[in-house]
Amino acid sequence: MTAAAALTPPAEAPTATTIAVDRVSKWLGPVVALSDVSFSIGPGVTALLGPNGAGKSTLLRILCGLTGASQGTVRVLGVDPRTDLALRGRLGLVAQQETLFEQLRAVDIVALSAGLHGMADSSGAARDALGLVDLDPADVRPVRTYSKGMRQRVKVAAAVVHDPTVVVLDEPLEGLDPRQRLRMIELFVQLGAQGRTVLVSSHVLDEVERFGSQVLVLAKGRLAASGDFRAIRDLMDERPHRLRLRASDARRLAAVLMAGGTVVGTHLESADSVLVDTVLAGAFRRALPRAAAAEGIRLLEVTPLDDDLDSVFRYLVDR
């Protein structure tokens, strides 16, 4: 059996909505980890995007039944994941923690997962699953000797070895090198294309773009946005951006940009440095080099001041 053929589509035809979250909140002591989150997703890849501490792992744990919601309801494949034992046989989870059964070999860990899910040929299934993530089933080393990337791939193999209908992956690309990332993204897309519901969390915007998927944006425990990735990306481009421009004549450059309508505010810092505010990021990017060239101004440096992910999420939450 080839690695690609090792995973077969789910036996039953998936319903349109496989995960339904309705007004879910979760308090961890005095901390509100999730606040009134509602969404529903179906088969295919959905990315859960948000900065660290946004509540992604808490949400994924609730979806897997590892903890209960303080308020609201969750249904996965139509049942409550906290109480339905049979559902656990149809779920695969790549948990956030690195810990594995350190003294075991990769093939033993994946076979263990297969066995715990009641698979008859757990060794054969383990070999196939390890092939999917480009790991050698014959490797005799215990996983405690593995790199972080290899451990991540063992976790992915253990999560999909029993052909789950719903696959939940918490930051599965952490620790992987670029080639491995691409391979894993291909695998997740393949799983989604086979009719599985694949929910992948990440705090890296560019990573999510590669899934080419539906996106849920979580920030400060709230669902900040949801929908197609391109729509979210456009939304992010429409937010106010602040940039520092260094140029041979910053004052004149600022005046030209203001007159062109792509800038809504300026603040001159020095003769060669000006802060500009724009709400038309795309148009500004096109207009800036043209304006500088037309006026004979030498552009020395362009520095976005609020392009970190946190500020993007802050905008989405506050808008």
Place this chain on the structure above:
Amino acid sequence: MGLVYRLLLRSLVTRARVIALSAIGLVGILLGLAIRVSDLSAADRSLVITRDLVGGFGLNLVVPVTALVFASAAFGDPTDDRTMVYLWLTPIPRWRLVAAGWVAALSVAGPVAIVPVAAAAAVAGAEGRLVAGTLVGAALATVGYTALFLGLGLLVRRALAWGLAYVLIWELAVARISEGAARLSVSVYSRSVLSEIGQVVKPLNAAAVSTSLIVLAATVAAAMAFTTRTLTRADVA
């Protein structure tokens, strides 16, 4: 269940645990040797073996501490190292996970606790029936204590400290002076069986063998049900 049993057993048997607890058992055997070479009369020797060596050192210290260490670790270790998620997120009924954990704890606590206590009694010069009584009493105590301490690793972070506090305060102090408390003491029932089989002096607040067996069985059933409920409702990291 076999897979879960083997997994939990493998994580329970650490070199440090086995060496430390075997060393305590070895101390018992050395104490037995000391009793044997002492110039005590036969009656006094029998009393010292029953009351102090088997009852005091064995059933009140070696057995509960060994049971506590292994039983609380059965689910405490996976909780602490965060591998519990791999067990929890399976379609296996929770009672089967709990049963596998209990049998795993028994498998390792039994030999480490029961054998040294019985060996100490034999080395000290105990009669055959007293050695037999020690074996049965220690086995029953191990069964009871492992069931009792199984859920502790799920409930509290410092299971060893809480378990030791229970043994010292309840089993060794309160249950000895209060007849009511003695009815809720594993130690009293296991020593009652020991005294009956060994034909030696009965402990304070002793119960009949049948009562002891019924209470210990009920204790195991209640503890397993409680641990199953705790595991089902656990927040798994």
